[in-house]
Each structure stands twice: as C-alpha cells, then as structure tokens.
Amino acid sequence: MIQQAAHLVKLVVSTGEPAGIGPEVSLAASLEFLREHADAQITLLGDVQLLALPNLSPELSSRLQVQSIALGAPVVSGVLNSSNSQYVVNMLDQAIDGCLQGHFDAMVTAPLQKSVINDAGTQFTGHTEYLAQRCNISHVVMMLCASLPSGFLGLKAARDLRVALVTTHLPLKQIPQALSFDLILETIQIVNQDLQKKFGIAEPLIRMAGLNPHAGESGYLGREEIEIISPAIEAAQKMGIHVSGPYPGDTMFDPEAVAQVDAFIAMYHDQGLAPFKFVTFGNGVNVTLGLPIIRTSVDHGTALDIAGKGIADSGSMLEALRLAYQLAVNQRKQN
Secondary structure, three states: OOOOHHHOEEEEEEOOOOOOOHHHHHHHHHHHHHHHOOOEEEEEEEOOOOOOOOOOOHHHHOOEEEEEOOOOOOOEOOEOOHHHHHHHHHHHHHHHHHHHOOOOOEEEEOOOOHHHHHHOOOOOOOHHHHHHHHOOOOOOEEEEEEEEOOOHHHOOOOEEEEEEEOOOOOOHHHHHHHOOHHHHHHHHHHHHHHHHHOOOOOOOEEEEEOOOHHHHHHHOOOOHHHHHHHHHHHHHHHOOOEEEEEEOOOOOOOHHHHOOOOEEEEOOHHHHHHHHHHHHOOOOEEEEEOOOOOEEEEOOOOOOOOOOOOOOOOHHHHHHHHHHHHHHHHHHHHO
16 A cells, blocks of 8 residues: 555656657656655656656556646757756756755756756756755765676675765866865765765765876875875864775776775766766766755766657666665655
C-alpha cells in the first residue's frame, strides 16, 4: 500500500532545454524511478505537450504530475530558440522556490543550453552559479558522483567516485587569480559538511589536487601549492577534517585512492571532470553542495542532434533521481 502523501519523498524535475533531450529523458527516467520507489512522488515542470504522459495505472498517475509552464515559442526538436530561454529560467525558479518553501524535498535538473539563455540577454554561466544566486549563498561547490562496479580498476567492492571542484566555469587563464586561501578552505569545509549531513558519511576522507603539473614541483612549476593550497589544507586539518594533499592532478586518482577516498577535490573543471567522465561513461550525477536545498542533475548536455528521435539514454537522469531521493531520505533522518 502506498504511504500517505505526507510521507512521500517529493522530487521536482526542471526538464531543461525544450529543444534538447531533457523532456524525454525526464519523463522516461521518472517512470522507471517511480516503479522502483513506491514512497516517492515526482512533479515534472514544463510544457504539457512536451511531457505528454502515457496511460498510467491510477497508483502511478497519482505520483507523477506535470506542472505546466508556458513556452515562449513552438518547439522544434534540435533547433534552439532564444524565445524559450525565459521558459527554462522559469522552470528553475519554480523548482528552487518549491524546495525553499518545503513543497519538495529535492530538485533534479535536466540539461539546458547556456548560450541560448545568454543570447536572450540574461547573463547565465550555469546551474551551479544560478542556484547560489537564487538561494543567496556566496559559495557553493559542484560535485559529480558515480558508482564504480566491483572489479573496475581492481576494486574489490563497488565504490562511489565523487569529484568536487574549487572553481567551475572559468577560462583557464583566470583560474590562478581566482584561487585563494579562503576559497580553498571554504570548499574543503563545504565538501566535508555535506558528505556528513547529506551523504551520511561520519568521517569523510578527502584528497585535494594541486594546480600545477607535479603539484608545483616544490615551487619550480608554480607557487600556488606552497602559498595558498597547502596552507588551506593544513588549516582544514587543524579543524579535524581528514583532507590530504596537494597531489599532482595526473596521479591523484590512483586505484588505491579510489577504493578509500570519499571525495576528491580538483582545482578546476577539466582537471577533475575529464578523468571522472572517462571512467563513468555518462552515468554520473552532478550535485550542488553548500545549498539549503538538495539539487542533483545529469552530467551530460542537451544532445540536440538526437533530440526527439526516441534514442536518448535516460540513465544519467535516473541516477540523478536516485541520488536526490537518497539525499532527501538521509536529510529526513538527520532532522
């Protein structure tokens, strides 16, 4: 028997760029997820024609809803239209507000196209930055998660790989200037805190990368490790956080470490996400740490070339729903 509505874990999905694969993977993954979890409810945000529900059993239809949002213009699969940029932003706003007001336990976001939002005159650098702004949080952290199977890289048991970033969507030339002692220390603290509170890991083990090749080679290849990264790590250690480093980016992810470390922290986007995506094959989940709400997302783009063809893989969206659900359950236990 289905639990009463008050006890259901309530997820909301922002279905992303309407011309991309977001609407179709959101619907497909939601149906699969709800068949797995009888104690969950999902609200899909978006145009009702893009999210046309199939014939469902009364039990399933009671737990899958579409909250209609008006498009700015008709949608052609695979063809971007800046007239629909506000539609995408409206979905995000409704999901965020619903979580902040307690109507939903967590939000999940499908991919959007940053360029088309900027083309419409709205400055937008990414979900992570937008969420921080809307939640009035000065510092949030992007972290990607995926489960690695037993036997992969010699793992004796299945293991979750988590990679967090100090900086996110910045040109490479701006990264050294963006790094600071406070930014790095705050990143370590946020990762440690959310691993404890949202992931339920009592004493997280964290590894942090350096910025330069060979972690600076004792200053010969750069002094950021000596002047800001190591001091921030040492300060975190004095707070009782189990963090080590800085490690060279090319050797930080060795198999022995993957089997033991709860989260890796990279200095910039590609340093952390290139190795992550290479080994997770598009099944990763993006989590925003440091927010007052739970937010997960797929780790892929809008895939305009295959949108509307019925061949998009909804696996990453399904994993994003599963993780959002688990984090919401963990948070309920904490409360």
